[in-house]
Amino acid sequence: MNRKLFWGGLAFVLFACVVILVVTNLGDRNKIRAISSELALVETHVNTSVEGTKLYEPTMENALKHSEYILSGKISGIKDEIKESILYSFTIEETIMGEIAEREIIIFGYGSEFEVGSEYILFLNVHSYTERPYDIYVYDDHFFFKIDNGEIQRLIDVFPFEEYISPFENEKYNNIDNFIKLLKDNTLSKKGTSERAKEKIDDYGTLYNKSHIVMEIKLSGLYKIDKYISEPIFTISETYKGDATDILFFLPTNLEIGENYLIFLEQTEDSFYSITTRQNSIFKVGTSEYKEVLSEIN
Numbered sequence: 001m002n003r004k005l006f007w008g009g010l011a012f013v014l015f016a017c018v019v020i021l022v023v024t025n026l027g028d029r030n031k032i033r034a035i036s037s038e039l040a041l042v043e044t045h046v047n048t049s050v051e052g053t054k055l056y057e058p059t060m061e062n063a064l065k066h067s068e069y070i071l072s073g074k075i076s077g078i079k080d081e082i083k084e085s086i087l088y089s090f091t092i093e094e095t096i097m098g099e100i101a102e103r104e105i106i107i108f109g110y111g112s113e114f115e116v117g118s119e120y121i122l123f124l125n126v127h128s129y130t131e132r133p134y135d136i137y138v139y140d141d142h143f144f145f146k147i148d149n150g151e152i153q154r155l156i157d158v159f160p161f162e163e164y165i166s167p168f169e170n171e172k173y174n175n176i177d178n179f180i181k182l183l184k185d186n187t188l189s190k191k192g193t194s195e196r197a198k199e200k201i202d203d204y205g206t207l208y209n210k211s212h213i214v215m216e217i218k219l220s221g222l223y224k225i226d227k228y229i230s231e232p233i234f235t236i237s238e239t240y241k242g243d244a245t246d247i248l249f250f251l252p253t254n255l256e257i258g259e260n261y262l263i264f265l266e267q268t269e270d271s272f273y274s275i276t277t278r279q280n281s282i283f284k285v286g287t288s289e290y291k292e293v294l295s296e297i298n
Contacts, residue, residue: 031186036061038182040169043156058142067123067140069098070183071105072147072176075114079106082226086111087136096121096183108138112162113155119147121179128197130275131229131250135196150176200279204296211264211276213242214297216285218260224253240297249273251282260285262293 039060072094080087090107092100107114107122114120123140144155146164152174154167166174173179201207208214221233230253236244237260249265249272264281265273275281283290 032061032064035064035182035186038170039173039179041154041167042165042169060143063123063140063143064097067097067125067143069100069124069126069137070096070121071098071100071124072096072119072121072180074119075107075116076104077116082228084111085109086114088114088116090120090122090137093119094180096180105137106134108136113144121145121147121152121176126196128195129229130197130278130281131252132197133228133278147176152176152179198277200277202280204293207264207276207280208241208297210266211241211281212267213244213247213265213273214240214262215242215244215265216240216260216262219255219257221257222251222253222255225250228253230255247273249275251275255282256284262290 036059041058041060071090071092073090073092075088076091077089078086079089086109088107088109089104091104092102107124108127122137122145123143124137125140126135126137128135141155145167146153146155152167153164155162155164157163168174168179173182198210201210216237216239217232217234218237219232219234222230223233224230229250232249232251232255242265244265247265251263252275255261262283262285264276266276268274283293
């Protein structure tokens with residue numbers, strides 16, 4: 001093949017791909033602006049960090065940009081309690097934005113904002129860690145909508161008592177059907193972007209390759225963070241892969257102090273380390289499973 005034709009054709013394909021991406025992103029931005037112009041809030045307050053730094057203005061445009069999912073559904077029960085927080089089971093009735101396979105998810109709550117049996121529309125992001133047994137979804141507290149007789153009510157205060165108001169200046173969109181239709185008519189192409197924790201890797205060779213550090217430790221203590229996660233106090237008996245000097249990681253709380261464990265760790269985006277998978281990244285030394293793993297990775 002003529003090289004000029006080949007490289008010219010390749011350049012054209014790459015250019016076309018870039019154009020498609022730009023047009024797609026521009027299309028999403030236009031859709032977000034179209035939605036935002038219709039959904040001005042009656043009352044707003046600035047979203048700040050713990051240190052008081054402004055994060056972003058609480059507009060519908062920013063809520064759409066910063067959320068992975070918009071879901072409507074019902075609080076079906078209490079799943080668990082962690083310290084002063086409550087984890088709720090949320091049954092999804094309609095997916096408004098994002099792609100999600102689950103029909104029931106776990107929602108983080110402070111304990112007083114949700115009522116079991118009530119319906120809500122929530123703007124959500126997912127927190128997925130291998131040390132925890134399930135993913136936890138966290139809502140944007142500026143866009144917390146309760147559904148009451150076909151109308152949307154927005155939570156604007158939790159403490160000292162709950163206060164709800166009709167959220168939008170344009171009263172048409174305080175109706176649940178009109179609100180959902182507006183969002184769906186301007187459907188965004190964005191998908192959930194958070195990387196999900198790996199449940200299990202059955203092949204030990206693949207588990208080894210996916211891990212950045214593989215080592216045996218003697219566990220001398222666990223500093224409990226919550227009922228699921230602890231910071232380990234340990235000494236390294238043997239290193240099979242990577243450099244474990246001065247690393248920070250957490251382990252499940254159900255390990256036995258004084259025992260030796262073979263553990264597989266993966267480096268996360270924030271330079272911390274996490275167990276590679278939820279189910280089979282920790283093996284008690286001396287067990288038949290430990291011997292099987294060791295024979296495959298050595």
